[in-house]
Amino acid sequence: MLKVNNIYKTFNKGTVNEKKALNGVNLELNEGDFVTIIGGNGAGKSTLLNSICGVFTVDRGTVVIDGVDVTKLPEHKRAKYLGRVFQDPMMGTAADMWIEENMSLAFRRGKPRGLKWAITNKERASYREMLSHLGLGLENRLSSKVGLLSGGQRQALTLLMAVMQKPKLLLLDEHTAALDPKTAETVLNLSDRFIKDEGLTAMMITHNMNDAIAHGNKLIMMHEGRIIYSAEGEEKKSLTVDDLLKKFADISGNELANDRMLLSN
Amino acid sequence: MISILSSFAGPVAQGIIWGIMAMGVYITFRILDVADLTVDGSMATGGVTLVVLVTGGMHVGLALVIAFLVGCVAGLVTGVFHTKFGIPAILAGILTQLILYSVNLRITTQRSNVPLSVDKYHILISLRHLTNAIIVSAIFAAVIIAVMYWFFGTELGHSLRATGCNPNMARANGINTDNNKIIGLVISNGLVALSGALLAQYQGFADINMGRGAIVIGLAAVIIGEVLLGKVFKNFALKLLAAVIGGIIYYIVISLVLKAGLNANDLKMFSALVVAVFLGIPYWQRKLAEKRSSKEDKANA
Numbered sequence A: 001m002l003k004v005n006n007i008y009k010t011f012n013k014g015t016v017n018e019k020k021a022l023n024g025v026n027l028e029l030n031e032g033d034f035v036t037i038i039g040g041n042g043a044g045k046s047t048l049l050n051s052i053c054g055v056f057t058v059d060r061g062t063v064v065i066d067g068v069d070v071t072k073l074p075e076h077k078r079a080k081y082l083g084r085v086f087q088d089p090m091m092g093t094a095a096d097m098w099i100e101e102n103m104s105l106a107f108r109r110g111k112p113r114g115l116k117w118a119i120t121n122k123e124r125a126s127y128r129e130m131l132s133h134l135g136l137g138l139e140n141r142l143s144s145k146v147g148l149l150s151g152g153q154r155q156a157l158t159l160l161m162a163v164m165q166k167p168k169l170l171l172l173d174e175h176t177a178a179l180d181p182k183t184a185e186t187v188l189n190l191s192d193r194f195i196k197d198e199g200l201t202a203m204m205i206t207h208n209m210n211d212a213i214a215h216g217n218k219l220i221m222m223h224e225g226r227i228i229y230s231a232e233g234e235e236k237k238s239l240t241v242d243d244l245l246k247k248f249a250d251i252s253g254n255e256l257a258n259d260r261m262l263l264s265n
Numbered sequence B: 001m002i003s004i005l006s007s008f009a010g011p012v013a014q015g016i017i018w019g020i021m022a023m024g025v026y027i028t029f030r031i032l033d034v035a036d037l038t039v040d041g042s043m044a045t046g047g048v049t050l051v052v053l054v055t056g057g058m059h060v061g062l063a064l065v066i067a068f069l070v071g072c073v074a075g076l077v078t079g080v081f082h083t084k085f086g087i088p089a090i091l092a093g094i095l096t097q098l099i100l101y102s103v104n105l106r107i108t109t110q111r112s113n114v115p116l117s118v119d120k121y122h123i124l125i126s127l128r129h130l131t132n133a134i135i136v137s138a139i140f141a142a143v144i145i146a147v148m149y150w151f152f153g154t155e156l157g158h159s160l161r162a163t164g165c166n167p168n169m170a171r172a173n174g175i176n177t178d179n180n181k182i183i184g185l186v187i188s189n190g191l192v193a194l195s196g197a198l199l200a201q202y203q204g205f206a207d208i209n210m211g212r213g214a215i216v217i218g219l220a221a222v223i224i225g226e227v228l229l230g231k232v233f234k235n236f237a238l239k240l241l242a243a244v245i246g247g248i249i250y251y252i253v254i255s256l257v258l259k260a261g262l263n264a265n266d267l268k269m270f271s272a273l274v275v276a277v278f279l280g281i282p283y284w285q286r287k288l289a290e291k292r293s294s295k296e297d298k299a300n301a
Helices: A045-053 A075-081 A099-107 A121-132 A151-164 A181-198 A209-214 A233-237 A241-252 A259-263 B002-007 B009-031 B039-055 B060-084 B089-107 B130-151 B155-165 B167-172 B177-203 B214-229 B236-259 B264-300
Strands: A002-011 A019-029 A034-039 A060-065 A082-085 A169-173 A202-205 A218-223 A226-232 B113-115 B205-207
Touching (some): A002 A045, A019 A045, A019 A226, A034 A045, A045 A060, A045 A082, A045 A169, A075 A082, A099 A121, A099 B155, A121 A151, A151 A181, A169 A181, A181 A202, A209 A241, A218 A241, B002 B009, B009 B177, B009 B214, B009 B236, B039 B060, B039 B089, B039 B177, B039 B205, B060 B089, B060 B177, B155 B167, B167 B177, B214 B236, B236 B264
Parallel strands (some): A034 A218
Antiparallel strands (some): A002 A019, A002 A060, A218 A226, B113 B205
């Protein structure tokens, strides 16, 4: 489903701020794989996701989604393959537009947008139905501005929008990090449910190592723009947080001394 | 009483015509979140194009359509500068505005002022027939509101709104934000040029400088409309109507301050200061709210 072949990305090349963000990353996902990604700050986790989305083009290497080489496609043309949820709950929705308007935008991802009326009554009914499954009471607020919703509600809506046109690949970039623990759990469970029910292929960055172990069938650890460790199947299931900390120290020669990661366990 | 009302007929007609221009500004400033300075040029382009075509013997209806299309091209140039040359929107607009100054002089064959006599040519509106001018320009405004309401309710229109509101989200949902910005600038400047073409008929001439400061008048109309009617007018069509009403109020106020003795040459300064203050109000309100909440936090700590 996804093939990332030896990609490199350096930001601000030739300046004092030069930053080698990706240093030869290889990754292959089969249909239905759900990989969790951990690593310290600046390890290249978000850069990896963004290079799959086409937020920027990579310096070297290729990205192939479902047999299509998308390496040179601009962001909006890759969007038809991808569902995305960002860390910032403000990022994934248009605040000044209504809930149903946001959903209709997502519903047309990958389709041409013409001069037909943007929302039909039939669609509206299906949006209401989908929202009711979130269990947040949003089904009665189709014509509320999204900017009036809480961060958790916005994130749940973004998640729904990301999967309502079944994506080839769902990309979750620390999408629960900005939420309070209880809401984060709700959104994470919702993500799990969508991925299972729809049989989605997914990647999830998380700073919470317990979550990284508990969710998905694969786990990768990144450091300095490389994947330094990966586990799947039984090996992944039997991992503990201590294992991961030790693995990190052994391979990188550093402590995974990120307060946020340690405190959240 | 009637004489007072009739003394406002001129400002009302002018206000509606500038209100059409303000709807163009609304599209860029409010929907696309771009301050487009092309309009100072495209306003005059619309005016001189119409006058030259009508005095050359063309039917006024066709001349209006062409003026609109020429304005669209001006918006296209700014859009290409902005999205394909990577030039910041404000500077892209200023560049096109400067280009248009030369283009407008070409259109008028280097004359700075071209007359259009209502006695000699069949035109739609004139300040000599104010009631007619108000009715005709109001019909134009109403039709434009209806078309805009339809357009921004379509799939494409929605994607334009998303582009202005959250470009990251728009791209993540497969929307080509660069193309959408161009489309918005094209429509906006088409409307501005149409307004310029109506204004030239109304005043009986087009002038190379008739668009100078147009952006300020357009913004003033948009902001006055929002401040006075924003709380009641929630529907998109009504928001556009608010911009037109804002234009009318602007011209009534201007006519009053001129009567009160303001030097006409100080008018542009007066308008610019009014716009600066009204743009500042929401910013100051936010600052004040921040101050208050930080005080409360301290009190609670």
